[in-house]
Amino acid sequence: MLDAVRRAWEGQADVSLATLFAMLANRGIGWGSSDEDLLCELAELERQHPGELPLIDARVTARYLLQTEEPAHRVTVDPWRIIARRPGVTTQPGVWDYATVRTAVVGGPLVLTSADGIEHRLGVLSRITLLDATPTASVTSLDGLRRRAMGDAVYLIVLEDDSQVLLSGALEHFAAGRRELRQESRSWEQLLRCTPGEAFTVQPGGVDYAAVRQILVVEA
Known part of the structure; x- marks a missing residue:
């Protein structure tokens, strides 16, 4: 049991032990909980925030x-x-x-x-x-995505002209020039088109960028 507490705590070393147990209480662990229930929830905390990155042959599988x-x-x-x-x-x-x-x-x-x-x-x-835990290599389409439905998700959209769009609550477009990196920030409400092979189109304004090459998940 103490070893399970240690492993779960190592993944979130910035929280106090009291806070760790408050987190367990929020997951239903209380006076009537069994040791097995507590071990199960500690293992889930460790899975979500491991103290060491799980590797197989020096690479991740998630x-x-x-x-x-x-x-x-x-x-x-x-x-x-x-x-x-x-x-x-x-x-x-x-x-x-x-x-x-x-x-x-x-x-x-x-x-x-x-x-x-x-x-x-x-x-x-x-x-x-x-x-x-079971990711895919890329996203097939974000057509119709609305900003208010984004939550905490972040995507990186790579365009055919080698520029990039970092999409979160805001939209940041990065384009490398000969001597400098050009960066444009703008607000957005909806992606009209965001599918590989098609032009990247954003509302408001119906702004068109180059065609989409790849859509990558950054955070979700």
Whole structure:
């Protein structure tokens, strides 16, 4: 039992032990709960926020969000790719295929090796969150999606002109020029068209961008 508490707490080391048990209370654990019920809920907390990123042959089989400090990053990792962002910094998300993830433990350094052998050191890992246990490589369409239905989801839309759209409650369009990165932020209410092979069209204004190449899940 104590080992199960330790594992669940390691995944959320920034909360107090009292807060951890308050979280369990919100999941129905109370005076009448059995040890088996408590172990089950602790295991679920550990699954959602593991203290160590589950790896098979140095890769993941699910989709996770990795948050780091010093410097801060939000890193999405799944069986196909890495998507790295700098919160609060206006910069285009980095997307690359990866070869390996070194042992990733909360409180330790996050080091990822790209498919071409380059090591990326992305700070000290502060939290791991399971986003999807059975992810797909990409999204087939977001046609008709409305902003108010987004929730906390974040998508990266890669366009055929090699520009990118980071879509959340706002829309950020990144286009690399010869000497600088051009970034445009705008509000949006609905995606009229967002399907690979078709022009990316946004309301209000019916703004057309280049054709969509790929739609990637960043957070969901």
